[in-house]
Amino acid sequence: MKLLDLKQKTVEEAAALLGVDPKAAALERFAAIGLPTKKSEEYRYFQIEKFYEKEYRTLSYVPHPIEEAEKIVITDGMVTHAPKGMRIYYEQCQAMDMAHFDPMYYLGHLLSPHVIKIDLDGDADIEIEHRYTQSGALINYRIVLLNQANRHSTVFESFQAEDISDTLVLYGYDIFVAPDSTLRMVKNQNMHDNQYAMVASHRFKLDQRANAVIKSFDMGEDMGLQLIKAELDRYAHIDAGHLLYLNNEAQRGTVSKIIHRGEHATSHQEAKNILDGHSRGIFDALIKVEHTAKYTKAHQNSKAILLDEKAYMAAKPQLEIYIDELEASHGSTTGQLDPKQLFYLRSRGISEVEARKMLVIAFANTLIEQVKDHRHQEIIKKTFDEAFYRN
Amino acid sequence: MKILEIKDVHAKIGEKEILKGLNLELEPGKVHAIMGPNGAGKSTLSKTIVGHYDVEVTEGDILYKGKSILNMEPEERALEGIFLSFQHPVEIPGVNNAYFLRTALNAKRKHEGKEELNAAEFLREMKKYLEMLGMKADMISRSLNEGFSGGEKKRNEILQMLMLEPEVIILDEIDSGLDIDALRAVSEGINMMKDGKRSFLVITHYSRILDYIKPDYIHVLKDGRIIKTAGPELVAQLEEEGYESIEEEA
Ligand SMILES: Nc1ncnc2c1ncn2[C@@H]1O[C@H](COP(=O)(O)OP(=O)(O)OP(=O)(O)O)[C@@H](O)[C@H]1O
Ligand SMILES: [Mg+2]
Numbered sequence: 015m016k017l018l019d020l021k022q023k024t025v026e027e028a029a030a031l032l033g034v035d036p037k038a039a040a041l042e043r044f045a046a047i048g049l050p051t052k053k054s055e056e057y058r059y060f061q062i063e064k065f066y067e068k069e070y071r072t073l074s075y076v077p078h079p080i081e082e083a084e085k086i087v088i089t090d091g092m093v094t095h096a097p098k099g100m101r102i103y104y105e106q107c108q109a110m111d112m113a114h115f116d117p118m119y120y121l122g123h124l125l126s127p128h129v130i131k132i133d134l135d136g137d138a139d140i141e142i143e144h145r146y147t148q149s150g151a152l153i154n155y156r157i158v159l160l161n162q163a164n165r166h167s168t169v170f171e172s173f174q175a176e177d178i179s180d181t182l183v184l185y186g187y188d189i190f191v192a193p194d195s196t197l198r199m200v201k202n203q204n205m206h207d208n209q210y211a212m213v214a215s216h217r218f219k220l221d222q223r224a225n226a227v228i229k230s231f232d233m234g235e236d237m238g239l240q241l242i243k244a245e246l247d248r249y250a251h252i253d254a255g256h257l258l259y260l261n262n263e264a265q266r267g268t269v270s271k272i273i274h275r276g277e278h279a280t281s282h283q284e285a286k287n288i289l290d291g292h293s294r295g296i297f298d299a300l301i302k303v304e305h306t307a308k309y310t311k312a313h314q315n316s317k318a319i320l321l322d323e324k325a326y327m328a329a330k331p332q333l334e335i336y337i338d339e340l341e342a343s344h345g346s347t348t349g350q351l352d353p354k355q356l357f358y359l360r361s362r363g364i365s366e367v368e369a370r371k372m373l374v375i376a377f378a379n380t381l382i383e384q385v386k387d388h389r390h391q392e393i394i395k396k397t398f399d400e401a402f403y404r405n
Numbered sequence: 406m407k408i409l410e411i412k413d414v415h416a417k418i419g420e421k422e423i424l425k426g427l428n429l430e431l432e433p434g435k436v437h438a439i440m441g442p443n444g445a446g447k448s449t450l451s452k453t454i455v456g457h458y459d460v461e462v463t464e465g466d467i468l469y470k471g472k473s474i475l476n477m478e479p480e481e482r483a484l485e486g487i488f489l490s491f492q493h494p495v496e497i498p499g500v501n502n503a504y505f506l507r508t509a510l511n512a513k514r515k516h517e518g519k520e521e522l523n524a525a526e527f528l529r530e531m532k533k534y535l536e537m538l539g540m541k542a543d544m545i546s547r548s549l550n551e552g553f554s555g556g557e558k559k560r561n562e563i564l565q566m567l568m569l570e571p572e573v574i575i576l577d578e579i580d581s582g583l584d585i586d587a588l589r590a591v592s593e594g595i596n597m598m599k600d601g602k603r604s605f606l607v608i609t610h611y612s613r614i615l616d617y618i619k620p621d622y623i624h625v626l627k628d629g630r631i632i633k634t635a636g637p638e639l640v641a642q643l644e645e646e647g648y649e650s651i652e653e654e655a
Contacts, residue, residue, distance in 0.1 A: 353458060358495045361455050362509035362565060363483035363516070372508070376499025376548075 015152060018066040020121075021049050032124050040110055044120035056116055056269050059296045059328040060239045065182050065211055070152035075127055077104055085141035086132070090148050091155035091185070093130055097140065101133040107158065107188065111217045115271055116241045119215040122184045125154040129188070132159050134197075138167040139387075144185070146178040146205075154184040159197075163221075166196040170390055172203075173234075179208035186215040186241075191224035191250075200390050201230040203238070204397045206404065211237040218242065220250035222276065228252070229385055230268070231394050233259040233401035238266040239296065246307075248276030254283040257381045259374075259398065260293035260325075261405045267296025267328070274307035281311070286381050287318040288374055289325035290405065298330045301344070305336040316346035319377055321370075371402055406471075408433045408604050409454070409487075409573050414465035416453050423449040425629035426465070431573065434601040436618055439608045440640075441626035442648050447608045448492050450626065451575045455489045456482050469573065483509075484516040488571030490562035492578045492608075497549040502561070503531060505549050510568055534567050539590045555582035563594040574598065575606045580614035592617030612640045625651050 019031055025045045029036035049066070050057040075091055083095035086102070096102055107129045114120070123129075134140070138161070146153065161167050191197045205212075220226055224247070230240065244252055256268045272281045285297040301312045318327040329346040351373050359369035378398060385391050409431040416424040423446045431437055441447055453460045454467060456479040466473050474482055497505075511521040522530070528545065535544060538560045550558050559579055566574060576595070580588055595605070595618050607618060615637070623639040624631045625648065632653040633639070642650070 352495075354495045355497050357457060357479060358491070358497065359500075359505070359509075360479040361457075361483055361489060362505075362569065363480050363512045364505075364509055365480055365512065366478070368508065368512075369480075372500050372505070373497070376497060379499040 015072055016067065016069050017049065021066070034124055038124065039112060040120045040123045043112060043114075044117055044124060047117040047120070049121075050117050054117075056241060056298070057239075059267070059294065059298060060237070060265060062213070064237070068180070068182070070182055071148070071150055072152050073148065075155070085143055087143045087145055088130065088155065088157075089145040090151075091126075091153050094145075100140070101135065103131045104128040105131050107156065109188065109190075111188065111219075111243065114215075114217055114243055116215045116243070118184060118213050118241070119186060119217065122154055122156055122186055122215055125152075125184065126156045129156040129158045132157060134159065134161040134165070134167045134169075136162065136167075137165050140168070141170045141172060143172045143174055145174045145176070146181065146183065147176045149177045149179045149181055151181045152184070153181060156185065157187045159187055159189045161190075161192050161195050161197050163192040164194045165192070168198040168200070168387065170387075171199065171201040172393075173205050175205045175207045175210070177207065178205060178210040181210050183210070183212040184215070185212075187217070189216065189218045189226075191218065191220045191226050193221040194223045196225040196227065198227040198386065199229070200385055200387075201232075202390075202394050202397055203231065204233045204401055206235040209236060212239070214238075214240040216240065216242045218244035218252070220244065220246045220252060222247045223249040225250070226252045228254045229381070230255070231257045231382070231397065232266055233257075233397055234266060235260075235262055235264045237264075240268050242268065242270040244270070244272045246272070246274050246276060246279035246281065248278060250276065250279045252281045252283075254281075255381045255384060256285045256297065257378055258285070258287040258289070258295045259378065259401055260288070260295055261290040261401075262292060264291075264293040265296075266293075268299065269296065270299045272299075272301045272312070274301070274303045274310045274312065277307060278309045279307060281313070283314045283331075284381065285316040285329070286378060287316065287327055287329070288321065288377060289318060289327055290321040292322070292324045294325070295327045295329075297346075298328065300332045300334060301342070302334040303337060303340055303342070308337055308339045310337070310340040310342065312340065312342040314344040317377075318346075318348040319374070320348060320350060321374070374402070406433070407431060407468075408470060410468040411450075411454070412466045412468070414453065414462060414467060416449065416460050416462045418449060418459050418461075422463075423629055424453065427626075427630050429624060429631050431604045431606060432621075433604055434599070435621040436605045436607060437622045437624060438615060438620040438640075439606060439624045439626050440610065440643055445626045446629045447626050448577055451489050451577045451606070451608065454575060455479055455487060480512075483569075483571075484513055486572035487575075488566055488569060488573065489575045490559070490566060490577060490579050492581070494550050494558045494562055496551045496553070498551045500549045502547055502549045503528065503545045506531065506565060506568060509565070513569055530568065531564075534564050537590075538564055538594055539586065540564065556584060556587040559583060559591060560587060563591050566598065567594055570598075572603050573606070574603060575608070577608045578610070579607070580609055580611060588614060588617065612644055615640055627651070
């Protein structure tokens with residue numbers, strides 16, 4: 015299929031093209047917002063229209079038998095492996111967000127015949143590996159993730175590409191974080207296949223006193239955008255951190271909207287961006303504090319280091335506030351490696367290349383070291399090394 | 406044979422000439438103290454020797470063991486044995502202190518054709534010196550100089566000196582901001598390095614440290630030049646009469 019065919023279509027036309035019920039609620043939303051263009055606010059820094067002309071091969075999503083493994087593996091959009099006893103179902107999405115800002119959220123839902131629903135039991139600690147084997151394909155899937163009240167679970171996401179050249183991946187989560195629970199999501203991404211693109215559109219709903227920790231480490235190439243909408247109920251807390259380490263022609267980043275609805279909720283969002291070559295980093299992040307969200311605390315910050323004069327950072331932290339009883343801050347800086355620090359290291363006999371690497375990793379480390387699990391930290395550091403020496 | 410010869414060096418920072426025909430020779434095994442008013446160019450001299458990017462040498466030459474070093478990269482000068490303890494050591498958040506020092510030490514060992522130390526071997530060494538300098542064990546795991554007190558930063562410079570075993574050691578106000586205990590620990594570290602071959606360039610404003618590290622020569626640096634060189638007895642005169650009293654020697 016060609017995405018361009020969906021441009022400016024009526025509900026009926028789009029329903030026919032996508033083969034879905036014209037009364038589907040998602041369809042109405044999708045038709046109302048329309049396929050994003052370079053004028054769409056969410057996609058203003060990401061050249062999504064590049065993919066509209068391409069003819070993608072679509073895949074069929076028929077459930078396979080699931081092999082027992084230590085982690086959940088989703089291969090080309092279907093679960094192929096899972097730990098014993100994991101509760102994973104295919105079902106119709108029961109609770110779609112009818113006010114998501116991202117049209118690709120709806121398109122992802124419309125294209126996917128079902129969602130993969132994962133129930134996290136107790137204090138689960140799982141890994142989800144996304145595996146891709148298809149080139150020139152459109153791979154779309156949606157995951158619904160639920161945890162349990164009073165429980166603390168961790169999901170580590172990793173990515174493996176056997177072949178993903180010229181493929182467009184549309185995936186994403188609908189995540190419901192239960193009252194008094196903690197959910198940690200750590201995403202480690204280093205795919206560098208030819209001309210692939212990934213648009214990951216997520217929705218987080220945090221119940222009262224829920225705690226979500228979202229850390230993404232993106233050191234990939236080519237095109238990738240994650241779009242996050244998060245809503246916070248009373249006393250909920252979100253801690254989001256995003257690392258980008260990009261080179262060559264990569265164009266990647268985060269577009270997010272964190273919405274404070276309940277009182278006393280707190281949000282902390284931090285982006286660290288290291289851009290080399292001709293790459294472009296994106297951090298386009300809004301924190302919105304609604305009139306019901308008294309005593310909010312919201313802090314947001316983006317720091318970028320440009321290692322090449324051709325690299326470009328689009329950093330737009332924004333606050334939109336409808337009350338005055340709150341504590342909020344936001345800011346962004348862009349700079350180069352500190353010459354004083356570089357000199358100090360070299361004056362001790364460390365070569366310039368190694369000194370640069372130490373400083374780049376140091377800049378990233380403050381985010382990496384916030385990852386609670388040391389095993390995950392080690393994996394992320396290793397990924398970083400690979401990405402550093404790849405170029 | 407001199408270990409370091411600074412010959413008629415003119416150097417500028419930006420458009421401003423700071424060193425204006427500076428001459429100085431360091432002898433092996435000797436302690437040379439440099440004293441001089443604020444802004445005279447003492448730190449600029451030390452930066453010039455280690456190849457700091459701020460400084461541009463416009464005239465003159467610097468020879469280390471008989472060879473010019475002006476075209477050498479800072480890391481090459483370090484690997485060859487020149488060390489500067491900075492007046493204001495920079496903080497580097499996210500770079501682990503032990504990891505940094507091991508990287509530096511192994512670069513040096515590799516340069517000398519020695520085998521590199523693994524993490525355990527290195528830590529054993531490092532701990533020995535930490536204890537000697539009265540430094541806390543958490544200096545191993547903390548980020549390089551980040552949040553270190555003034556005294557801790559200076560001790561950390563001395564720790565690096567001890568482990569890297571350089572041959573020309575420049576100490577830019579190593580004594581400023583140190584309490585008595587720190588001053589003693591730092592001086593002990595420095596004295597340990599004396600082996601009759603290494604030479605020291607001690608930049609200071611106070612005679613106090615010179616009670617611990619006995620200087621062989623006192624040089625007065627004023628307005629970008631060494632205007633007087635004498636024995637240790639000059640310190641008392643400077644303390645009493647200040648720099649105004651010093652006349653440039655012919
Ligand atoms: N990066 C710089 N940019 C501009 N001027 C500088 C810079 N560094 C030093 N200078 C100037 O060069 C002159 C000499 O400075 P230097 O730091 O060498 O003095 P110093 O003798 O070490 O003084 P102090 O005793 O205060 O440490 C001063 O006038 C200072 O302002
Ligand atoms: Mg100085």
